[in-house]
Structure formats: C-alpha cells, structure tokens
Amino acid sequence: MTGDATLLELKELDKSFGGLRVIADLDMVVKEHEIVSVIGPNGAGKTTLFNLITGIYRPDSGEIQLDGRNLVGMAPHKITELGIARTFQTLRLFLNMTVKENVMAAQYGHTKVGVLRSMVRTPGARREEKEIHRLAEEKLGFFGDRLMGYRWDQFAYSLSYANRRRLEIARAMATQARILLLDEPAAGMNPRETHEITELIGKLRDDGGYTILVIEHDMHVVEGISDRVVALDHGVKIAEGSFEAVATDPRVVEAYLGLRKTETK
Amino acid sequence: MNWSLFFDLTVSGLTLGSLYALIALGYSLVYGILKLLNFAHGDVYMIGAFLGWYALHALGGPVNPTFTGAVVLFLMFVVAMLGCGVLGVAIERFAYRPLRNAPRIAPLISALGVSIFLQNSALLIFGAAFRDYDTFDLIGVKTYNIGQLFFSVPQLLTVVAAIGLMVALTLFVARSRLGKAMRSTSFDREAASMMGIDVDRVISVTFFIGSALAGAAGVMFALVFGQIYHFMGFIAGLKGFTAAVLGGIGSIPGAMVGGLIVGLAESYATGYLPQGSTFQNLYVFALLILVILIRPSGLFGKAAISKV
C-alpha cells in the first residue's frame, strides 16, 4: 500500500518558547499514502510540531520540505494550498456558519472567482459555485449520514462534540490537501465513535488517497491505524517504528510511566 | 538653533507627555487584564477635570479659597481621583462585565456607547462653554528652572505629581498582594481564577486605579492650560492610547515612555515641522503608523504568541 516516494520531510527541526525547548533536533519522514501516528505524553510537543508544519509558528532552525520544497517562512494559507491541511485539538470551527459553509469556506485556496465576478454572478462564477457545493457535499458524505441531510444547514455550534471533530476533518479535506494532520481526532469520543473514527482514518487513506499524520492518545486507535509510530518526549524523538516496537520500547514506557508517577489522576 | 525655543518646547512636551502617560496607564492596565479597549477612558479624564473644577468652587473658588492653595489643590486631586475611580468601577460593572463572553466587538461598541453617554451628559450638565480654572491667584505665576528649562508651577506640579503617581503604581503592582494578583490575572485570567484569585475584584481595582490616574491627569491639564470643556476627552484619549500602543500596550513602563514620546513629539512638531501648530496631531498619527509598522508590539511590548 505504502509508496516509496517521500512526501514530507522534517530536517533538524528546532523550536523553543522562551527558554523551553519544545521541539529538539527533530528529523522525520512521511511517505506517500502512509499513516504515521505521533504519540507522547502531554506537553511532549506534538501539537507544536503540527503548528510548525502548517506555518503557524516558524521554526528556530531546520527545514520542512514538501516534495522537496522548503515550506519554512511561508504563510499558513500558502502551505495549505500546497497540500497540507489540519484539524485542531481544541476545535476551531467557524461556529456561526453552517456545517456546509464551513466546508465550503475551506475551498478558498483552490478556487479562483474574484469578488467582482461573484458580484455579478457570471456563468463562470456560477459554475465554480456549483462545483464548490458539490465538493462540500462529497466531503461531508465521507462520514456516512453523520453530517448529511438536514445537518448541512445547521450552525456548527449546534453540533455534538463528536460531530464537530468530524466536521473539522471534512473541512480539512475540502482544502484539497494531500496530507491531513489530525490532532487527537478521537479525543472526547465514546468507544463506539472512537471505533468509527479508526475505520474512517483507514478509509481516508484507502478511498480518499490521503497521506495522514495523526496525533493520538488512545493506544487502541494508534494500534488500529498506524503504518508507523513516532514517539516524542520533551520534543525529542525517542522511538520510531511499528506500533509493537514503539509500544514496548523501554524509553517510551518510561516516558509514559514517569508521567503517571508525577500526575495524580 | 534657537535654544530657548527648544527648551520651551521640551518643557511643554514633558508636561504633555506626563499627562498622556497617566492616561496611557489606564488604557494599558485595563487592556493588559481584559484585552479591552476602553474607549470611555478619555471621557473619564474629562470628568476628572470637571470634578476638580467643582471641588475648587466648593472650596470657595480660586480667588478666595477656604484653605491655603496647597490644601485646595490637594483636595481637588482627591475629589477628582476618587470620583473618577468610582466612575470607572461603575462603567466596568455596567458596560463591560456582562459582556465578558460576548463576541469581541460587543464590548467595544458598549465602550463607544459609554463614551457618547459621558460626553453628552457633560454637555447637558456643564454646558457647551469652556470653563476657566483661573488658578493664578491660588498658585502664583512664579517659574522655576532646571538649567535652561523653565517650568511654571502647574507644569512642575504635573511632571512631579505624574512621576510620583507612576512610582507609586509601579511599587503597588510589584509589591502589594493586589498588585501581584493584577499581574497574574493579566498573564492568564483563567489560571488566576483557578488559583483562587477573585478576578472580578482585581478587575474592579484595575479600573479604579486607571480611572483615578485619568482623573488626576484631567486636573493637571486644567491647571496647566486653564480651560476645560466637555469634548476635551476625545483627543486626549486618542493620544493616551497612542502612547500606550507606542510603549507596548499592557506594559506599565511602556505607557510612561510612550506618553513622554508622544508629548515631546507633539511639542517639537508644533515648533519645528511645517504648519506644526495646525497639523501636530497628524504628525503624531504618522509617528504611530511608523512605530506600528516597525514594531507592531510597541517599544516595550512582547510579541504575542497565541497558543494554538
């Protein structure tokens, strides 16, 4: 299934906040049609890694290459246009827009009609608008009937938590990206929904043709989906490989156990 | 080079700058904690000037005061600062607190509403005419000098009192329990409230202090320039905010330095730039744009990174 072509490559990536080094000397490769999971205890720097790749933060040093092209310094919307889209751990939907509008808004980058043309609704503008609708419906259709029918015209704020997570994914898909960065897609879901998401991520790769980089805490999900797992701790890559190899790696176990000891949950 | 002009401009710049710094502090303190642009702040300053005027006249007026000049002056400041402080707390309680979780733009509109309300209430009650402070008899027309810098008494008073207030504020924020609570609240409001800090109280105190400083600035302005009117808060508020932005909004030393820069810039622009006395505000505006372009977070501000 997995191709050989390297799609995304991180080279000696570094990022600090104040004195705190959050990503340290990170090298990483994501190949086409691969599903790579990033795991690590809270505060390991996983979300920061996504923020670096999508251009929200600028790395202190190092390179981020997509198809051999360096992304460092590009504006986030450019990076998305080039093919990397993401979801947010904290959910950042456009709450006061409808479900369908959320997905349509994300198609800005690959559509062209300017304001003046849309003001007078030229035939070209109408055609493109129709295409936007079609694509939005297609992407929403990916989630079975979860986001279909009457939900299209509901405001995003009226969605349940799980559906918000789904809509985040649909929105990222609508940007026509090739790589999806999913930040804890199963967080806050019940076991059934978690199972659904696991299957969905597989389907995204198999049917949708996406390459996927996913952050996940739920080890069942990680086990179910990953071609490869990367474990981070304090911004350092401490293990990489198959799920079994990483899950049993003593350093990974210690990183999690060490956390358990200090965190009284 | 005409040095005496230069020194005159410097003195008036320092005076103006002290006023702006005091106003800027109010903006900065509030912005630091609530991330709110308190448009009504300039009008609180105007109300302060009028409260001072009423205090002056309640104490027998400028010519036959009930007490000696120094006591009258002191009481004018006390009345203006207390009155404005209370007003500030009331404004926050009424116009901003109910809107903490509303869309970002709602409190700004509400602030605009308060500003209109205060301005026109002042128009209603004080009338459209200028009011004179006429404090020459009270204070005397003596000047003091530091080398070539000649200060009139109100100017000296303004600069010294402003410095005093700023030192007091800095100490308060750095040392006192409430001041520390203010700092942690401005750093992270939610975390502060989880740590058991009464955030509402901290916000009230912040508004009280900021507004009291504006009230003091209002009286100082009136003492230096002699005349007050109901619309005076608008431009002063604008300059105060410019000062806060220049210095880096949310930063206390930034507000002070920003105030002085704006005051001096305005004063020198008036004296030296073409048609400066007409266009001094435009020059200040240009300065603002320049600083924002070069350093959007201001001279002392930290570049804000929002956590994602």
Added chain:
Amino acid sequence: MEQPPDTPRIGVDEWVASVEGKRERYTGPRGAVLKRWERLPPAARVLVFATPAAVFPFLTSGGNLFRYGLFTLVYALLALGLNIVVGFAGLLDLGYVAFFGCGAYMYAILASPQFGNHWQAEAAIPVVVVFTAVVGLLVGLPSRRLLGDYLAILTLFFGQAFVVFVNNANRISFPFVGHADLTGGANGIANIDPFNFFGYRIDSTRKQYYLLLIAVALVLILLMFVNESRTGRAWRALREDPLAAEVMSIPVNRLKLLAFVFGAAVAGLTGAIYGTIATAALPGDYDVGLLITVYAIMILGGFGSIMGIVVGAMIVNNIPKLLHSSANARPLFYGTILLAILVKLRPWRLLAAELGGLVAFGFAIHGIASAAYPRLVDGESIGSGVSARALDHWMLFPKNPVKIADVAYILLVAAIVVYPQLSRVWRAVLLPPLLYLVMFVWENLLLVHIGGATRLILLGAMLVALMNIRPQGLFGTATVEIA
C-alpha cells in the same frame, strides 16, 4: 459559555440541547414568516423593500421626502458599506466616515466652481469610487497586521486626521504646484454640481431619491451575491476565527484589505451622492457624530445582516427627527418605559402595586413640596393641553430647574448603577421613587435639551443596553463564542 476543550462529552451534551431548545422557540407564526423570508431569492427580498420605497414620493411632500426619505437612503447606503468591513470581516473601522468625506470632497473637486471642473457624472463617479478605494487601501495597508483593537484606534485617528486636513488644506503649500486651496478650509466647497449623466441632470429631490434608491437596491443585491460567494464565506470565516481561516487556505490579510477597500468604495460613492444633495462639502459633516450614527444603524440592524441595515437606517434616521418636538418625544419615551415595565414586572399584582405606588409617591412628594418648598413647584411642564397641566399637579417643576435637575441627573445615573445590585425586596420598594426620579429628570432636563445632548445620551445608553441584551443587534442571528 466556556468549556474546557478536552472534557469528554458523550452523546449529546447538555449545552447542545439548550441551544436546540432556544431554536425551538422560533417556531410558530413568527418562525414561519422568518423561514419564508429566508427562502426568498435576493432579488425578491430587495423588491419587498424597494416597492414601498418607490411609491413613497407620491405619498408625501417634498420636504418630508428630503428629511425622511433621502436621508434614510443615504444612511442605509453608508451603513451597507460599513457592514462589509465590520459585519462581514469583523474589522472595527472607526475612520469610516472619512472615506465618505473623501468621496464628497473628491466629487466636489471634480464638479464645482472650486477648480472650475464640471465633470460628467458617468466619468466623475468611477473616479471618485476608485480614488476612495485607493485611500482605503493605503489606510488598510499598515493596519492589516494589527489586532482588532489597534486597527480601531488607528482608523479613529485617521478619521480625525481627515477632518483636520480638510479644515486646513486651504493653507497648504504643496511641493511643485505651490499654494493651492484644495478643500476650501472651514468653509468647505460650495455649489457642487448635481449629477449630470450624459446630459440628464439629477437636480430635484425626487430624482435624487430615485437615484439613491437604485444605488441602495443595487448595492444590496451585489452584497447579497458576494455574501453567498467564496469571498463572502471567507470574510465570515475570518471574522469567526482568523487563525483557523488562515490555516484553511484563506489569505486573511489580503481579505481584510479587500473588505476595507470595498467598504471605502461604497462610502466614497455615498459621499459623492451626498455631495450633490447637500450641494456642499463641509468639514463638520464628517465627524464623530456621523460615525456614531452609522454604527448605531449597523448595530441595530445586526452585524452582517444586510436587510437589517435598511430597517436600522429607517429607525435611526427617523426616530430622532420625530424626537425633535416634545409632543412626539413624550409619548415615545413613556411608551418605551411602560413597555419595559410591562415586560419585566411579572405578576400583574406587583405591576399594579408599583404603578399605584408611583402615582401615590408623586402626589405625596408634590404635596410636601408645595407646603414646605414652594420653589420646587413654581414652574410648569413643557407643552400645553390637559395632560401637561395635569402633570403640573403631580410632578415637581421648579421654575429654574437648572441646578436641581443637574443634581437629579447625576443622582439618577448613580441610582441606575446601584439599583440592580439591591435585593429583590429593596428593588420592589424603591422602584416607584426611581421611576419618579426618571420622570423628573426627563421632564425638567432631558426634554428641555431634546434637540441636542439628550438625543445622543439616549443613543449612548441604548448602545450599552443593546449590547447587554442582544450583542448581535436587533436582526442579527445569535452568535456563539466559545473560548
């Protein structure tokens, strides 16, 4: 409404349920009307407004058409432009009226005796619109990196700078050309030409009215189209969450600038039209007062609600004009207060008791005052007729109300601040005196200044109240913000 982002929520959470509950309430006849309204195509919606507006000139006198009709449309057009910037893109632009002024002055320069230019409208209008759009671009450029609030202050400054500039630009010496009187200074530019489209002159109030109506209808439709386009969605997305929008491939900075430019262009167009109506461009017309009026319209109408703006313009333009005479102002004021009490005071017994208490309190106070302090009752109320004379026996009217009423006003503001903090019982007991105080201040102070400060005081109070009650504006859809 804050919820920790990581709390697991299983199934439908209670917050969603409460929102669903709120939406349920919009069913019934009102909901049916709203739904039908939403299903109408844009052109039909515009017709619903435009048809009565087109008939209006035949029903009224020229003076009324000018006062009520023309100005409502000017305000509506102006607010529509502001709506692009604030309502769609969420940028707080406080220099907006300066663009309106730019339009008026630019047209005046192109078509008035000031420079002896008398351009045709079909050439002048595009130039004016493009010119203001470029000014918008220039103002927007340094602003685009700014947080919302910085933008507000920068644009406020710009608006102020504009007024200072036009007030003094008659005295500037320019490099190269030397001295030129660009704006007529404080006197402004007078005798602006009426629009002249290919020889057809728009020179009567009625023609101007129809021109404006066409402009408003056109802009309405264009905006509705844009709103439902890729750009409109991008604007709304960036208003909701600029960072998420940027990451979803929307070039946030460029779109902000675009909104700014379009807003400025609409303001410029309105300015040119206004210039021909007023036949003069005066610096005083483009000051903070107008800014506040336009904001009030947009806020009443609801951020981002295109049709709401037209209604907002009608309200904001016409109610203050009605308020100008005390004969209209009184019923409006008391009507509003009565309505508020009727809605707020629930068991009718309490309502009756409070109103009875108010009447009794008035007579008691009046009785005591006429016995002990005749100074307080030696004046009489404004206006004539039975109701005004009856009021004289109940309300205090000092002959020289100035000092007493001033104190009462300050007392009233303080009382309104303190009142909500009181316990229920105290609130019930103190309501009659509070209402009496309200009426005293109204009759002795506010009504006296009805043409001036009062209007703006009420406007300011209304803005604060509206933000407290409905932050989304009268016609805006409820917005939800979760930190």
